[in-house]
Amino acid sequence: MRKVWVIGGVAAGLGLSFVMLLVVGVYLVAGNLVNGAGGGSVSLAKGAVPAAYSSLVQKWGNLCSALNPALLAAQLYQESGFNPNAKSPAKAEGIAQFIPGTWATHGIDGNGDGVRNVWDPNDAIPSAATYDCQLASYVKDVPGNQSENMLASYNAGAYAVIKYQGVPPYAETKNYVKTITSLEQSFAAPVSRVDPSEQAATAITYAQSKLGTPYLWGGNGTADQGGRFDCSGLTKAAFESAGITLPRVANDQYNAGPHPQRAELLPGDLVFFSDDLTNSRAIRHVGIYVGGGYMIDAPRTGAVIRFDPIDTPDYFGATRVTEDGAKALPTTV
Numbered sequence: 001m002r003k004v005w006v007i008g009g010v011a012a013g014l015g016l017s018f019v020m021l022l023v024v025g026v027y028l029v030a031g032n033l034v035n036g037a038g039g040g041s042v043s044l045a046k047g048a049v050p051a052a053y054s055s056l057v058q059k060w061g062n063l064c065s066a067l068n069p070a071l072l073a074a075q076l077y078q079e080s081g082f083n084p085n086a087k088s089p090a091k092a093e094g095i096a097q098f099i100p101g102t103w104a105t106h107g108i109d110g111n112g113d114g115v116r117n118v119w120d121p122n123d124a125i126p127s128a129a130t131y132d133c134q135l136a137s138y139v140k141d142v143p144g145n146q147s148e149n150m151l152a153s154y155n156a157g158a159y160a161v162i163k164y165q166g167v168p169p170y171a172e173t174k175n176y177v178k179t180i181t182s183l184e185q186s187f188a189a190p191v192s193r194v195d196p197s198e199q200a201a202t203a204i205t206y207a208q209s210k211l212g213t214p215y216l217w218g219g220n221g222t223a224d225q226g227g228r229f230d231c232s233g234l235t236k237a238a239f240e241s242a243g244i245t246l247p248r249v250a251n252d253q254y255n256a257g258p259h260p261q262r263a264e265l266l267p268g269d270l271v272f273f274s275d276d277l278t279n280s281r282a283i284r285h286v287g288i289y290v291g292g293g294y295m296i297d298a299p300r301t302g303a304v305i306r307f308d309p310i311d312t313p314d315y316f317g318a319t320r321v322t323e324d325g326a327k328a329l330p331t332t333v
Helices: 012-016 018-027 051-060 069-080 100-106 121-138 146-156 158-164 171-187 200-209 231-240 323-328
Strands: 270-273 285-291 294-297 306-309 315-319
Touching: 051 069, 051 121, 069 121, 069 171, 100 121, 121 146, 121 158, 146 158, 146 171, 171 323, 200 231, 200 285, 200 294, 231 285, 231 294
Parallel strands: none
Antiparallel strands: 270 285, 270 315, 285 294, 294 306
């Protein structure tokens, strides 16, 4: 396996003491990170929302105390993947997926051009925030978390939240609330360091076992593909070995958890690369961080799975994958 060390100047200790690196680099620091992101005002993680919509989400996400920009972003991502042209089989339309009847009642002219256009994010995003806050006002006297009660009202209706004095005991509603609040962590800029992943060692040990394997575009490591992978196929398989199911493509994997800063990276974090550093939907490459400024990745056709540096001009950011974050991701975006 040593033949795959194609980058000069890499410390030999990374390869020889990999498990020790994980133990020291991940689990011994866990006690200092248990609080995760702190409270206070919420801003968006860098590039998490496409630049075209970021200022809208930041502005309207602060419309009421039950809402914040990351929560609004999580709703939009779950509904449409930030696609302003999205249309569902149930005839929900636009970036916020309003059905015609709801839009007729709750759609607003967000940009003041005299037209309420469900297909225009400048109208649809303000409308989504306004609708959320209106629901929050209906259940403001209900005990419990006001944001969770607002989301439950969105899914089950305000009457059900009032009746049950909190999130009603409906499986669909409870899952909806958990899904959006889990996704929220992926869109919020952490104000302190985030918890390490318990599955990091397993995932990265799997990736290490594939060093030297030739790249295959679209490769999932199956027998008929000769056990070969592309970049996101490798990361997906690595976390599946740890019991976490990730989406197939890199830009969807970005939303599987919170986003540590570069100086806060730990082994097992996913690291992402893009030619557009303002838009997570434009991410084109992913690897698994191993420490010391290096990752294991499947780089391109003609190369093998190997160690590569992460500090390049196209470095986008990182995700600390969580089980809840991965489960919250929509199956299609």
